[in-house]
Amino acid sequence: MPMTAAHTARLLITCADRPGIVQAVSSFLYHHGANIISLDQYATEEQGGTYFMRVEFALDRLQEVRDVLTRSFGDTVAAQYQMSWQLTLVGDIKKVGILVSKYDHALLELLWRWSRGLLPCEITQVVSNHEDLRDAVERFGVPYHVVKVTKENKVEAEAEIHELMAGNDVLVLARYMQILSSEFVEKWSYRVINIHHSFLPAFVGADPYRQAYEKGVKLIGATAHYVTADLDQGPIIEQAVERVSHRYTVEDLRELGEDVERNVLTRAVRWHLEDRVIVHDNKTIVFD
Amino acid sequence: MPMTAAHTARLLITCADRPGIVQAVSSFLYHHGANIISLDQYATEEQGGTYFMRVEFALDRLQEVRDVLTRSFGDTVAAQYQMSWQLTLVGDIKKVGILVSKYDHALLELLWRWSRGLLPCEITQVVSNHEDLRDAVERFGVPYHVVKVTKENKVEAEAEIHELMAGNDVLVLARYMQILSSEFVEKWSYRVINIHHSFLPAFVGADPYRQAYEKGVKLIGATAHYVTADLDQGPIIEQAVERVSHRYTVEDLRELGEDVERNVLTRAVRWHLEDRVIVHDNKTIVFD
Amino acid sequence: MPMTAAHTARLLITCADRPGIVQAVSSFLYHHGANIISLDQYATEEQGGTYFMRVEFALDRLQEVRDVLTRSFGDTVAAQYQMSWQLTLVGDIKKVGILVSKYDHALLELLWRWSRGLLPCEITQVVSNHEDLRDAVERFGVPYHVVKVTKENKVEAEAEIHELMAGNDVLVLARYMQILSSEFVEKWSYRVINIHHSFLPAFVGADPYRQAYEKGVKLIGATAHYVTADLDQGPIIEQAVERVSHRYTVEDLRELGEDVERNVLTRAVRWHLEDRVIVHDNKTIVFD
Amino acid sequence: MPMTAAHTARLLITCADRPGIVQAVSSFLYHHGANIISLDQYATEEQGGTYFMRVEFALDRLQEVRDVLTRSFGDTVAAQYQMSWQLTLVGDIKKVGILVSKYDHALLELLWRWSRGLLPCEITQVVSNHEDLRDAVERFGVPYHVVKVTKENKVEAEAEIHELMAGNDVLVLARYMQILSSEFVEKWSYRVINIHHSFLPAFVGADPYRQAYEKGVKLIGATAHYVTADLDQGPIIEQAVERVSHRYTVEDLRELGEDVERNVLTRAVRWHLEDRVIVHDNKTIVFD
Known part of the structure; x- marks a missing residue:
C-alpha cells in the first residue's frame, strides 16, 4: 500500500x-x-x-x-x-473468499495478480466442493477448505460455507459449479461476484460451448455479475468477447472462453474492491 | 474490375x-x-x-x-x-436487391461503398415499404420502388417484391422491418442476408435498446445472418460488438448499435459476393 | 437541439x-x-x-x-x-470548416453524420486544393471553395484560406494533403484537428501503406490530433487500430486504414465539439 | 497428445x-x-x-x-x-528454452499454459541473468540457470547460454533485458522470439511507458517478433493493443502493457510451435 x-x-x-x-x-x-x-x-x-x-x-x-x-x-x-x-x-483492506470447483483458470488469475500486489485485498481462503485445486491454492499460502455439496446436504453445506466465509467482505465464484440458494445469496446481497460464459445468441442448457460450435457463432464472451436469486440474471459488472471462426473446435472455444473469463472476472473483482460499483434497479453504475 | x-x-x-x-x-x-x-x-x-x-x-x-x-x-x-x-x-457481376424500411444507416453504407467500387456487385434496385428514402437512393442512380405491406395484402405484396427482385442473385435486408413469409424465404434460400442488433443476454420483444439500457449491458452488437423460416435464427455470417457503459442513454445505444450494424452487414454482404460463405447444417463456413 | x-x-x-x-x-x-x-x-x-x-x-x-x-x-x-x-x-452551435484534398472517406463520414444530426455543429464550408469533391459536398448544401496551393503561392493561398475560414470555431483536416505553415497553425492554436494513419512501428516517408505491407505489420491504425507546428506530433485526441494479416494487399490496407481514419476523426471532432478535450503540456485530457 | x-x-x-x-x-x-x-x-x-x-x-x-x-x-x-x-x-515435441531477467509476467504465462497442456512443447530450462525468479520456475519442475552478463564477460556469457540452450528448437525471450550479439542471433536464425512493448508513435530511449504517458497516447501495445541482428526490427509475428486514457498513471500503463505482452507472446510462441509461421523477406506469413 x-x-x-x-x-x-x-x-x-x-x-x-x-x-x-x-x-x-x-x-x-x-x-x-x-x-x-x-x-x-x-x-x-x-x-x-x-x-x-x-x-x-x-x-x-x-x-x-x-x-x-x-x-x-x-x-x-x-x-x-x-x-x-x-x-x-482504502487502508481497510477488504477480505475476499473464493469459491471454486475444478476449473483453475479464473482462480489462478486472481491468486497470481493478488500475489503481485495487483488486487488490493486479502484473499482469506478458498472453498471448493472438490480436492483437486488444493496444491495450486496452498502454494500461494492461502487456506483451502473442501465442503462437499450434494442434494441431500445442501442446507448444511451452505451453512458450513457461510460460517467459513464469515468475516469476508466479498465472495468470488471463480467457476463454482454449484447453485447457491436464494437464502444464501440474500445474506451476501451484492457481495457475491460470479463469472459465466456469454454468447450471441444465448444458449440455455448443458454444454454451451458445443451449442455455440453447432450454431457457428463468430464471437464468444464472458459476463461477470453480482449473484442474485435469479440465476445468472444479476446486475452485470463487466463483459468482453473475442472473435472465433468455424475453425475453432469445441475445445478451442472452451480454451479461449476461459481466457475471456479470467480477464473479465479480474476486472470485475478489482472494480468492486476499489468501490467503483453501485447497484441500482438491478443494474450497475461502474465508475471506472 | x-x-x-x-x-x-x-x-x-x-x-x-x-x-x-x-x-x-x-x-x-x-x-x-x-x-x-x-x-x-x-x-x-x-x-x-x-x-x-x-x-x-x-x-x-x-x-x-x-x-x-x-x-x-x-x-x-x-x-x-x-x-x-x-x-x-468473378467477371459475372452479382446482382443485389436491397429491402429497407425507414432507417438509412445500413443502406447508405452499402450504397456508398458500392459507389466507390468497394462492393463487387451491381445494386439493381431498392424496395421499401415507405417513401422516406427515395431521394437518398435515387441520388446514387439506383431505382427505388415502394411496396406497401399490410396484414391484408401481405401475400400480394410479397409476390410484387418477388417479381421486382427477380433476376437478383442476393437480397439484402438493410433494416427491413417486415417479416418475410417462409414461402418467400424458401424461394430465396440462403440468398437473403439480414442484419439485427445483438445483446448479451439476448432480449425478446419490443424496443431492445431500452431493455439493454435497463439491464445495464456493457456490450452491444450486431449479427448478420442468412434469413431462414426460423426468424433471426438463420446461419450467422458475421458478428461484432462495441463497449458501452451506464452513461449511454437509450439513444446513444441506438446510435452506436447502428454503427456496428452497418459495418457487420457490409462485411457479410462482401463475403457473400466474393463466394466466401458456405452454409452447412445451419451454420456458416466463412473463408475470409 | x-x-x-x-x-x-x-x-x-x-x-x-x-x-x-x-x-x-x-x-x-x-x-x-x-x-x-x-x-x-x-x-x-x-x-x-x-x-x-x-x-x-x-x-x-x-x-x-x-x-x-x-x-x-x-x-x-x-x-x-x-x-x-x-x-x-451548448446553444452556441460551433462553426466547423473542413479542409480536404482528393480522398473523400473522412469528409463524407463527417457530412453524413452531420446531416443526420449526430455532429452538434454547423459545417460552414469545405475548402480544397482540388475540384474533385465539389459535387459530393454541394449535395449536402455546403459551400465548396477551391484554393490551389503551390510552392510559389503558399503564403497567399494560406491567407485566402484563413480569410475564407474566418468565423469558424474549429478546422478539420479530413485528409488535407498540404502542410500548413506554423504561422497559420499558431493563429488556430489547438483549433485544427488532423487525422493520419498510424502503424506499429511508425514509418517515415512516402507511401506508408506500402511500407506497412513490406514490414508485415499485424495492426494498422489512425491517430486524430491537434495540429501544431511540429508536424504530426500535436496532442493526440483519439486512436484506434484494426487487425490485418499477410493476406492484405497494399490496397486492402489502404481501404481498411480509411475506415479506421473516418471513425477516429469523427470521434475526435465530436469530443472537441462537446468541449470534452483540454490540452495541457502537449497532451490531451479527454472527458469522454 | x-x-x-x-x-x-x-x-x-x-x-x-x-x-x-x-x-x-x-x-x-x-x-x-x-x-x-x-x-x-x-x-x-x-x-x-x-x-x-x-x-x-x-x-x-x-x-x-x-x-x-x-x-x-x-x-x-x-x-x-x-x-x-x-x-x-507433430509427435516430435519441440524443445523450448526461455531467457528472462526479472519481470515474471510473460514467463509465468508461458509456464502456466504449458503446465495445462496448452503449449505443445517441452520447456527444457530457463536461463536468467538474475536469481529472482528461481522459485517461480522450479515450482513448475523446470531447471533454472543463472548466467550473469556484464560488459566484460559478454562473449563468455553468451557462449555459456548457447551451450546450456543447445538442443532446443526455439528460444523465447520473455522480457530478457540483455541484447544478444549478432553472432548469437545468427546461430539461432529465426528461432529466437522476443516480446516488446509497442506504442503509436514509437518511443526511442529509456522508460517508454513514461514517454507514452507524457505523450498522452490512447493505445498501448506489444509486438512479438523474431530476433535479428537489427534490434527490435525482426519479422513481426503478432501484435495487439489496448485502449488507455489520460487517467492511466505510468504504473497503470506498465501493468496493462504487461498483460498485452503476455498474451501476444503466448500466441506467437504457440504459432511457431505449430509450424504456422514462415519468414520471407523479413516479414512473416502466419497461417493461423
Whole structure:
C-alpha cells in the first residue's frame, strides 16, 4: 500500500437528484480538511432521476477522525438528501473468499495478480466442493477448505460455507459449479461476484460451448455479475468477447472462453474492491 | 474490375471427407491450364466429417471454356466425390436487391461503398415499404420502388417484391422491418442476408435498446445472418460488438448499435459476393 | 437541439491543484441557481499537480444571464484559483470548416453524420486544393471553395484560406494533403484537428501503406490530433487500430486504414465539439 | 497428445509461384497414402510472385516411413519446384528454452499454459541473468540457470547460454533485458522470439511507458517478433493493443502493457510451435 492509501477514503452515494448535492458534499469535505482526489457522478435523467456519486479524498489522521467524520456526514449531508451511502477507507483492506470447483483458470488469475500486489485485498481462503485445486491454492499460502455439496446436504453445506466465509467482505465464484440458494445469496446481497460464459445468441442448457460450435457463432464472451436469486440474471459488472471462426473446435472455444473469463472476472473483482460499483434497479453504475 | 478478374473463377465445394479431394481438384485444374490463386479448405472432423473447399483460380479464355469446364468438372471430380458445388466467374457481376424500411444507416453504407467500387456487385434496385428514402437512393442512380405491406395484402405484396427482385442473385435486408413469409424465404434460400442488433443476454420483444439500457449491458452488437423460416435464427455470417457503459442513454445505444450494424452487414454482404460463405447444417463456413 | 440544450452550459477549467476547487465551483453554480448535470475532474498528481475539470450544468434563462455569470465567475472563483477556463453554451452551435484534398472517406463520414444530426455543429464550408469533391459536398448544401496551393503561392493561398475560414470555431483536416505553415497553425492554436494513419512501428516517408505491407505489420491504425507546428506530433485526441494479416494487399490496407481514419476523426471532432478535450503540456485530457 | 498427433505431420513450403504446385504436393501425399487435414497457401502476387504453403496431413505408420517420405519429397516435388521446405512431425515435441531477467509476467504465462497442456512443447530450462525468479520456475519442475552478463564477460556469457540452450528448437525471450550479439542471433536464425512493448508513435530511449504517458497516447501495445541482428526490427509475428486514457498513471500503463505482452507472446510462441509461421523477406506469413 502506498503511503497515501493510509489516509485516503471513498464515499459512494445514491439519492434522488436535486440541485446542490455536489456543493453539499464538497463543502462538507472541504470544511473537514479533506482534499478531493477524484469525483465521478452520474444521474439517470437530466432532471428528477436518481443521482450517483463516487468521491475519493485524502485526509490527514484519517484513522483517528473516521468515526467523527462518518457520524457527521450521516447527520448532516446524508440526512438532508436522504442518501444511501457508504464511506470506506482504502487502508481497510477488504477480505475476499473464493469459491471454486475444478476449473483453475479464473482462480489462478486472481491468486497470481493478488500475489503481485495487483488486487488490493486479502484473499482469506478458498472453498471448493472438490480436492483437486488444493496444491495450486496452498502454494500461494492461502487456506483451502473442501465442503462437499450434494442434494441431500445442501442446507448444511451452505451453512458450513457461510460460517467459513464469515468475516469476508466479498465472495468470488471463480467457476463454482454449484447453485447457491436464494437464502444464501440474500445474506451476501451484492457481495457475491460470479463469472459465466456469454454468447450471441444465448444458449440455455448443458454444454454451451458445443451449442455455440453447432450454431457457428463468430464471437464468444464472458459476463461477470453480482449473484442474485435469479440465476445468472444479476446486475452485470463487466463483459468482453473475442472473435472465433468455424475453425475453432469445441475445445478451442472452451480454451479461449476461459481466457475471456479470467480477464473479465479480474476486472470485475478489482472494480468492486476499489468501490467503483453501485447497484441500482438491478443494474450497475461502474465508475471506472 | 482489374484485368485479371475477367479470367478468374471460384469453385465452392462441399462433400463427405475422404482422401484425395485436393489431389483430384488440383489435378483437374492443372490439366485444364488453370493457375490456383488461393485455396482454403476445412473439415469438420479429422476423419469422416464433412469437407469444404474454396478455390480461386485464373484461366485464359475463361469465358469461352466455362461451359466445357463446368460440364467436365461435374462429370468427373464432382461425380466421383458426390460434391455439392458451384463454379462462379468473378467477371459475372452479382446482382443485389436491397429491402429497407425507414432507417438509412445500413443502406447508405452499402450504397456508398458500392459507389466507390468497394462492393463487387451491381445494386439493381431498392424496395421499401415507405417513401422516406427515395431521394437518398435515387441520388446514387439506383431505382427505388415502394411496396406497401399490410396484414391484408401481405401475400400480394410479397409476390410484387418477388417479381421486382427477380433476376437478383442476393437480397439484402438493410433494416427491413417486415417479416418475410417462409414461402418467400424458401424461394430465396440462403440468398437473403439480414442484419439485427445483438445483446448479451439476448432480449425478446419490443424496443431492445431500452431493455439493454435497463439491464445495464456493457456490450452491444450486431449479427448478420442468412434469413431462414426460423426468424433471426438463420446461419450467422458475421458478428461484432462495441463497449458501452451506464452513461449511454437509450439513444446513444441506438446510435452506436447502428454503427456496428452497418459495418457487420457490409462485411457479410462482401463475403457473400466474393463466394466466401458456405452454409452447412445451419451454420456458416466463412473463408475470409 | 433538445429543449434542454438551450439552457445548458459547460465549464472547462485548468489550474494548479489545491483543496477546495470542487467546493468553490459547485457553490458558485449552486448560488446562481444552476443544476450540475455532469462533472468530471482529473489531477496529474495526488497532490501538487495540475487540476482539470469539466462541468455541464443547466440554468434557466441562461442566454440572458450569461454575461453576468461569466464575469462573476471570472472575478471570483477563477481569479481566486488562477484558472485557465472557458464557459460555453451548448446553444452556441460551433462553426466547423473542413479542409480536404482528393480522398473523400473522412469528409463524407463527417457530412453524413452531420446531416443526420449526430455532429452538434454547423459545417460552414469545405475548402480544397482540388475540384474533385465539389459535387459530393454541394449535395449536402455546403459551400465548396477551391484554393490551389503551390510552392510559389503558399503564403497567399494560406491567407485566402484563413480569410475564407474566418468565423469558424474549429478546422478539420479530413485528409488535407498540404502542410500548413506554423504561422497559420499558431493563429488556430489547438483549433485544427488532423487525422493520419498510424502503424506499429511508425514509418517515415512516402507511401506508408506500402511500407506497412513490406514490414508485415499485424495492426494498422489512425491517430486524430491537434495540429501544431511540429508536424504530426500535436496532442493526440483519439486512436484506434484494426487487425490485418499477410493476406492484405497494399490496397486492402489502404481501404481498411480509411475506415479506421473516418471513425477516429469523427470521434475526435465530436469530443472537441462537446468541449470534452483540454490540452495541457502537449497532451490531451479527454472527458469522454 | 491426442492419438492422432502420433501420425500427423506438417509440410511448410516456400518457392517461386508457378502452376501445378498444389497438384504436385497433393498428388505426392495422396500416392503415399496421406490424408490432408488442412492446407493453407498464399502467393505474394497473382502471377510470378513467391508461393507459400502449409499442409497438415495424417499418415499411418508415420514414424516408420518418415525418412523415406522425406527423402522422396526432396528428390521429386521439392527438387522440381526448387522449394525451401521442412517436414515436421507433430509427435516430435519441440524443445523450448526461455531467457528472462526479472519481470515474471510473460514467463509465468508461458509456464502456466504449458503446465495445462496448452503449449505443445517441452520447456527444457530457463536461463536468467538474475536469481529472482528461481522459485517461480522450479515450482513448475523446470531447471533454472543463472548466467550473469556484464560488459566484460559478454562473449563468455553468451557462449555459456548457447551451450546450456543447445538442443532446443526455439528460444523465447520473455522480457530478457540483455541484447544478444549478432553472432548469437545468427546461430539461432529465426528461432529466437522476443516480446516488446509497442506504442503509436514509437518511443526511442529509456522508460517508454513514461514517454507514452507524457505523450498522452490512447493505445498501448506489444509486438512479438523474431530476433535479428537489427534490434527490435525482426519479422513481426503478432501484435495487439489496448485502449488507455489520460487517467492511466505510468504504473497503470506498465501493468496493462504487461498483460498485452503476455498474451501476444503466448500466441506467437504457440504459432511457431505449430509450424504456422514462415519468414520471407523479413516479414512473416502466419497461417493461423
